[in-house]
Amino acid sequence: MKIGYLGPKGTFTEMAARGLYQKGEFLPYRTIPSCMDAVATEEIDLAIVPIENAIEGTVNLTLDYLIHKQRLPIVAGITVPIVQHLLVHPSNEQLKNIEKVVSHPHAIAQCHDFLQTQLPEAEWEYMNSTAAAAEYVAEHPDLSVAAIANELAAKEYGLQINHSDIHDYSHNRTSFVVLRKQAYQMKIDGPTHVEDKTTLMVTLPSDFSGALHQVLSAFAWRKLNLTKIESRPTKTGLGNYFFIIDVQGTMDEVLIPGVISELEALGCGVDILGSYPCFSLAYSKANA
């Protein structure tokens, strides 16, 4: 089985991939869209990409590409503990000399307080992933640059941990989703199964006062628990949004189809993005 993930080697996404699947060929992709495209063209069987971080929120690139460009079913989810370190080239150990910090925008956002207090003069440069930033530092020993990435990336690219645990809040976790061309489940052994989830995308009818209230009521009176509701622009004009709604539980034969019929009767558009099991990786030295 070919498992694509946001690379290069040493990303948190690779940890998520290896946490879910013990066997398979693990293939790194340079960007989230290129990884998703590779599933659509069947170059790989599964794509694993980040979707939400506990500190910084949704990974908009993933959600928007999924909604607008590659509507692939979500077949599983996993959350991974995120521990960020400041990595430097072994020839450049002095924290005070660092002029530039590179990383994925979410990783930089998770460490704002640290950057503000310890490296207020350093400029930031965004990279496609945390490991891409570590690779950049390894390839530029001449620059006074540091990467925000994990211990796996430090080992992979021969960097030193200059400062450990630099994320601003403990309990930092990121959720990743597994995308597949067809929506069938595969058995997953290993990580802890936490819950089952169904993700819906709802478009409200225009000029319908109280529409969102009615949408939420359709879930509420059926006692369906919503674990997330988020709006994203439809990209058709200012003020036009989709609602992405996570419902606890799998797609059953009565309750969720009942909600969908009720919403459609209200004039809403409803798309099912996936109904899938969610897993969790415990904190371990590997993601320390």
Ligand SMILES: O=C(O)C(=O)C[C@]1(C(=O)O)C=C[C@@H](O)C=C1
């Ligand atoms: O997987 C990685 O290492 C990434 O760079 C992506 C990503 C993200 O998009 O949220 C994954 C986990 C961390 O939250 C920071 C960055």
